[in-house]
Amino acid sequence: MKFADLRTILRYVPQFQGRTFIVVLDGGVIASDNLSNVLLDLAALRSLGIRVVLIFDASPQVQALAKARRVKPTSTGGEGPTDKETLEITIDAVGRTANRLVQQLTVLGVRTAAAANMLTVRKAGILGGVDQQLTGRVQAVDTASLQTLLSENILPVVAPLGYDRKGQTLALDADWIAAEVGIALRVPKLIYVAGPGQLPFPDGPSSQYSVRTLREELARRADMAPGARIKLRCAMRACEEGVARVHIVPGLQDEAILAELFSTEGIGTMVHVDAYETLRPAALGDLERMVQLSRRAVEEGQLLPRSREEILDRLDDYCVVEMDHNLVGMVAVHLYPEDGCAEVACLHVRPTHIGRGYGRAMMRWVEDRAKSAGIFHLFGYTTQASDYFIDRCGFEETSDSSWVPKERLEKAIRSARNSRLVQKHLDPEQGER
Ligand SMILES: CC(C)(COP(=O)(O)OP(=O)(O)OC[C@H]1O[C@@H](n2cnc3c(N)ncnc32)[C@H](O)[C@@H]1OP(=O)(O)O)[C@@H](O)C(=O)NCCC(=O)NCCS
Structure with missing residues (x-):
């Protein structure tokens, strides 16, 4: 040697x-x-x-x-x-x-x-x-x-x-x-x-x-x-x-x-x-399982409660991770084209499946989605995952919420969860991965 x-x-x-x-x-x-x-x-x-x-x-x-x-x-x-x-x-x-x-x-x-x-x-x-x-x-x-x-x-x-x-x-x-x-x-x-x-x-x-x-x-x-x-x-x-x-x-x-x-x-x-390969857009048949998947995170204050109807209304915004016919992850990206920004929401991985890269794969999907809609400013409200967004996903925390779409800002204030606001400027040069 x-x-x-x-x-x-x-x-x-x-x-x-x-x-x-x-x-x-x-x-x-x-x-x-x-x-x-x-x-x-x-x-x-x-x-x-x-x-x-x-x-x-x-x-x-x-x-x-x-x-x-x-x-x-x-x-x-x-x-x-x-x-x-x-x-x-x-x-x-x-x-x-x-x-x-x-x-x-x-x-x-x-x-x-x-x-x-x-x-x-x-x-x-x-x-x-x-x-x-x-x-x-x-x-x-x-x-x-x-x-x-x-x-x-x-x-x-x-x-x-x-x-x-x-x-x-x-x-x-x-x-x-x-x-x-x-x-x-x-x-x-x-x-x-x-x-x-x-x-x-x-x-x-x-x-x-x-x-x-x-x-x-x-x-x-x-x-x-x-x-x-x-x-x-x-x-x-x-x-x-x-x-x-x-x-x-x-x-x-x-x-x-x-x-x-x-x-x-x-x-x-x-x-x-390849965690990215396990993602797919959410479908109507996933609805019940999505509600169930997020239930525990809602109970623990990690996610904002969302009813079936709320998820259904914006189903096209969601993607899920499915393994062996079980949903193990979900995320949504809500686009605000008039405000030039997009929100990452409802990011969740089943506790039995954390630490396997599904979170990051879903964040890649969110970024790709925003970019392909011509949006390069991403934000999220989080109570317990700000370190994840900042250390793992390249976000930064901000106290300036003046640019957040009005309806979204009011919802955040109404929820009284005292969430942290994190944001990320996406690189337009990088294009979709
Ligand atoms: C945050 C979450 C989505 C991460 O999913 P994941 O699939 O485990 O993430 P990845 O596999 O991509 O990354 C794992 C890494 O992130 C770290 N990490 C996970 N959750 C974290 C958190 N809340 N804060 C800081 N770091 C975290 C892990 O320690 C791990 O580190 P390592 O790569 O050095 O081992 C998942 O833990 C989760 O669903 N949490 C509860 C719901 C929640 O808080 N969602 C955010 C709503 S805004």
């Missing part, structure tokens, strides 16, 4: 320090000569103050053990049905694999703990008419216990096995476990260290996909290897539910994790949600 590499890495440290990353090791990587390099990368992440949860797959190890015992496994990695005999082999193979990982991490000075029963699982049941037998699905994640280990500087190792309420062991798919744990812990990064045949775009250069473009790409690529396709599906689910970025890196390549995380170009595939 050159000094320049070290400097590049150190630039990222303040951003990553104290955050939790999930790393998923494919069984093919564990079986390869590159394992020691990958584990060294994990030790390096830890020494930079990054918390790591390690989740591993053991499909090739299950296959190898089954072959040695002359058994034909019904499934190897928690995908497809798992019969009793396959489960016994899986338990043995997973145990040996965990032992190997913990042993090697110990040599590197990393303290680990088996996070054996930190997942609540249930039987997958019958899928597509096929009984999945002893294959499980993750129902809930014990985030408190995982956080306790992480705060003690311990690296939790999560195996692809879980126990249902009756104590029955079930085989799980490591890729799906990672997505669920990532969502539950709301991690900024989930990294799949992919083995042979698991890279979605093996011949292409490093690439970045928003969930929407990836969905289109997946529909076009019917020939993609099943292992790679599952990783992309998990990545899309994780991103849609709050994981900021998912990376799929070539696990047989030396320093793959470090090269992906600590360079702007990266070397793998990165998936993210």
Whole structure:
């Protein structure tokens, strides 16, 4: 490594320090000569103050053990049905694999703990008419216990096995476990260290996909290897539910994790949600859900109460964020062309979805809307989000309200909420983004 590499890495440290990353090791990587390099990368992440949860797959190890015992496994990695005999082999193979990982991490000075029963699982049941037998699905994640280990500087190792309420062991798919744990812990990064045949775009250069473009790409690529396709599906689910970025890196390549995380170009595939892509104009069918969405913010004094009728009257001014058929955000921009200004109003993100960029994406929409109407002066009345407008969105507070449209000013005075007035002059040169 050159000094320049070290400097590049150190630039990222303040951003990553104290955050939790999930790393998923494919069984093919564990079986390869590159394992020691990958584990060294994990030790390096830890020494930079990054918390790591390690989740591993053991499909090739299950296959190898089954072959040695002359058994034909019904499934190897928690995908497809798992019969009793396959489960016994899986338990043995997973145990040996965990032992190997913990042993090697110990040599590197990393303290680990088996996070054996930190997942609540249930039987997958019958899928597509096929009984999945002893294959499980993750129902809930014990985030408190995982956080306790992480705060003690311990690296939790999560195996692809879980126990249902009756104590029955079930085989799980490591890729799906990672997505669920990532969502539950709301991690900024989930990294799949992919083995042979698991890279979605093996011949292409490093690439970045928003969930929407990836969905289109997946529909076009019917020939993609099943292992790679599952990783992309998990990545899309994780991103849609709050994981900021998912990376799929070539696990047989030396320093793959470090090269992906600590360079702007990266070397793998990165998936993210483009919050702007999740916006759409509000429609009549959204009305009831918009009223419900804003209710709590109104109760807490963050938003001015608006009746169904008031929203309906100006429905064209609103846009919403919809995820998985749920409204999670809304905003309005009211234009006052005669006064040469526009108001941002009713900006709200569901508490479960804050901090994922939806607020800023909606503000971009508001600005684009105002600009395309030829208006470059934006204002807002706010009680609890003035810092957000000022620090995150480039507004400034003003005590001069002489230019505020008369009807709006009177409404603000009548409401007696003592709101702060913030304003922003938009750059006409920038045009629509
Ligand atoms: C304000 C609000 C819309 C922000 O939405 P969001 O989707 O969480 O915002 P983003 O993801 O774009 O930005 C998140 C960042 O803003 C910061 N932030 C969020 N709300 C803030 C507030 N009220 N004051 C100061 N900073 C705030 C977060 O700390 C986060 O910082 P980070 O990027 O350093 O982690 C949302 O918190 C909300 O709905 N609040 C309640 C309703 C409200 O007050 N609306 C304003 C009516 S005028």
